[in-house]
Amino acid sequence: MMLSCPLCASRDTEHFHRDAQRDYHRCRHCALVFVPPDQRLGPAEERAVYDQHENSPDDPGYRRFLSRLFDPLRERLPPGARGLDFGAGPGPTLSVMFEEAGHPMAIFDPFYSPDTNVLERRYDFITATEVVEHLFAPGRELTRLADRLSAGGWLGLMTKRVTDQPAFARWHYILDPTHVVFFSEATFEWLAGHLDMRVEFPAADVALLQRR
Template sequence: MMPTCPLCASDDTAFYHRDARREYHHCRRCALVYVPPAFRLGREEERAVYDQHENSPDDPGYRRFLSRLADPLCEQLAPGARGLDFGAGPGPTLSVMFEEAGHPMAIYDPFYAPDESVLKREYDFITATEVVEHLFQPGRELARLVALLRLGGWLGLMTKRVTDREAFTRWHYILDPTHVAFFSEATFQWLADEHGMTVVFPAADVALLQKGFP
């Protein structure tokens, strides 16, 4: 029996690919490609991988990487708009970049900044860079983030996108054992439609979703 989709909870899913380590399934409803629970890392194994990351706001290359999301999102924000960087990691950098641009920021990370009080406020924008591919329950987590946005607010997501099945089998992105959810443009369109949002794609690995007005 195929596991239900962790994004949309549909049971209309199918086998997609298998490599030496794990399987990948595909949801026919929202187009998410995902790793079934049996092949996911445990919490301590997952943390050990993240502890190897050496990102820093002092790294110009990392700043350039993040600017692919930061620059187009900043163009949409009013002066002083308040944001949350979700999944900030061990070396928060995107939040520093937005603060330098005049936007007060909160950060949250389940391993490195686990203060859940920041998940009880409202924000003008929320960012999650190289985060959604790690989520075991992306449907629940993304719905929670959308609920924290004010009307007209922006959700900025950065993750590499699935293009087709053949390319997926050769894709370096699936080699990271902490990557368990793979989004395509169609998946982001489903997400936007599900939450009454609009979506634009300013870069190959960036999606900006705006929360609609009633």
């Protein structure tokens, strides 16, 4: 069955993998791997999974995890740069880390901080850590975020990346039922070209895209 890619909308897609719970398709155009729409969780089921997360700015281990994006992005920001943490979750932490470093922050999360007014403002940088793999419409959402960036602004994304089909079949990352799209390095390079941005991969699982 040919499905439209939720990132680039191409219908040039192929079946990539099947496990006991779901199917996974791959776009030949942008290399995104995605779960068919009819195999995603509903909003209540999705929220129930997120409610089990226990992330907190008081957790040193969680801060170390986020530092993979925080450290290289902070090095690229001018003093006082304003940011948005998109998909902040039930225990916003990355925004706290940036505020401690002198960067005013806004947060948005469709379940926990759903004030859409913050999505109308302009920012010097936007972060999304362990978020893009949950997006049902990543093409629309990432385009909207890129449009909110000032010239020279940064979009910092952290998500584990697809390598090849054998590794995908063994990958723990696909076992989370809220993970519905999976990016590779090639996917991020396509995205950067589509958004007229440049992309860097400064750390494991991290992609930094800069608006020209």
